[in-house]
Amino acid sequence: MAIWDDLTGQSEAIALFQSAAADHPGAMTHSWLITGPPGSGRSNLAFAFATALLAPGTPQGDEAAYRQVEARTHPDLNVLTTTGVIIKRDDVRQMVQRSHYSPSVGRYRVIVVEDADRMTEQTSNFLLKELEEPPERTVWILCAPSEADMLPTIRSRVRTVRLRVPSVAEVAGLIERRDGVDAALAERAARHAQSHVGMARRLATNAEARERRQETLQLALDIRGVSGAVMGAARLVEIAGADGKAITEQLDAEERESTLRSLGVEPGATLPPALRSQLRQLEEDQKRRATRSLRDGIDRILVDLLSLYRDVVMLQLGSGSELVNLELAEQLEALSRHTSAASTLAVMDAIATARARIGSNVAPALALEAMLVGVVRAGSAGRGGVSQPLARREIA
Structure with missing residues (x-):
């Protein structure tokens, strides 16, 4: 068992962490920040490094440590993540307290903070002192999209490891090897996910996820006017909700079953009143995760739409770059001939604005409506006031 096998496109970062885990001179430090775009494998690399640090004998890790880290049950591993929008200060305070515990079985106590941004x-600020002077046998590993997402004072107290975006071929090869997916489907999923490993895997193994993505893109291509934009926005929210539900539904059920089992409650049995508060807390956490999952689903939709108009502007500029949405090439070429690059860039600006608004807690439906109205107006301006969906008209 090699803990680094499921990581792709990050050979330099892997070599650095292997050297640190092997205690090579100057390689090890006790506060790390792993940065990289979504899907680059920040968390996977963090837990692979944690496995190598927690394994008793070898920097490559062993099977027992690997399984415990994978299940998040290793006694010397603490993980700080959130199902909500922010990480709570009380949760950080609890991790700081645990950072002072001595390791139980391994060389280190490892604390991984996912989504540190x-x-x-x-x-x-509460975390600063711990990162600057952690206990001798404690290692902090923070994960964030970029250094800019962290306070300068945090950045000054950690060693940053920057991940790159793996290539489509690298991601496709990983999915094909790990999940037994057909090579053509793996390549298509990796291309559509724009090398986001987790999303590529989901697109490759879930037909419903592929169908929802296809509907999203076609909906944008078929918008006819303001009324269509309003209805389209409502449909996008529905698609994002269905996508989020598909991700969280099974996890919610597994968590509930695990909680009841840990409380000694048999399946189908009545929950004693004294234990209801614990289950209620779980349900509250799941509601927060559902809210975050909806927002994440909407953001995935917006990223997919950006890929659509990115393809259009690449065609308009004659860049020769490979299309992300190669299967829609005929419609994209029609749209590129009848609109201008300026109008396409205006559409992309509208999508970026919608992402920022939703990130600032604007109601998703309102942000999407404004975005799609912007798409209609930009498209109409780029076609000299014609509002008919050109991709469909050209094919007809």
């Missing part, structure tokens, strides 16, 4: 400034 979700910490508020106040929460980040």
Whole structure:
């Protein structure tokens, strides 16, 4: 068992962490920040490094440590993540307290903070001293999209490891090897996911996810006017909700079953009143995760739409770059001939604005409506006021 096998396109970062786990001179430090775009494998690399640090004998890790880290049950591993929009200060305080515990079985106590960019400034400041002077046998591993997402004071106290975006071929090869997916489907999924490993795997193994993505793109291509934009926005929210539900539904059921089992409640049995507060807390956490999952689903839709108009502007500029949505090439070429690059860039600006608004807690439906109205107006301006969906007209 090699803990680094499921990582792709990050050979330099892997070599650095292997060297640190092997205690090579100057390689090890006790506060790390792993940055990289979504899907680059930040968390996977963090837990692979954690396995190598927690394994008793070898930097390659062993099967027992690997399984415990994978299940998040290793006694010397603590993980801080959130199902909500932000990481709470109380959760950070609890991790700081645990960071002072001595390791139980391994060389280190390892604390992984996923989505560290979700910490508020106040929460980040609470963590500063621990990152600067952690206990001798404690290792902090923070994960965030970029250094800019963290306070300068945090950045100054950690060693940053920057991940790159793996190529489509690298992601496709990983999915084909790990999940037994057909090579053509793996390549298509990796291309549509724009090398986001987790999303590529989902597109490759879930036909419903592929269908929802296809509907999203076709909906944008078929928008006819303001009324269509309003209805389209409502449909996008429905698609994002269905996608989020598909991700969280099974996890919610597994968590509920595990909680009841840990409380000694048999399946189908009545929950004693004294235990209801614990189950209620779980349900609250799941509701927060559902809200975040909806927002994440909407953001995935917006990223897919950006890929659509990115393809259009590449055609308009004659760049020769490979299309992300190669299967829609005929419609994209028709749209590129009858609109201008300026109008396409205006559409992309509208999508980026919608992402920022939703990130600032604007109601998703309102943000999407404004975005799609912007798409209609930009498209109409680029076609000299013609509002008919050109991709469909050209094919007809």
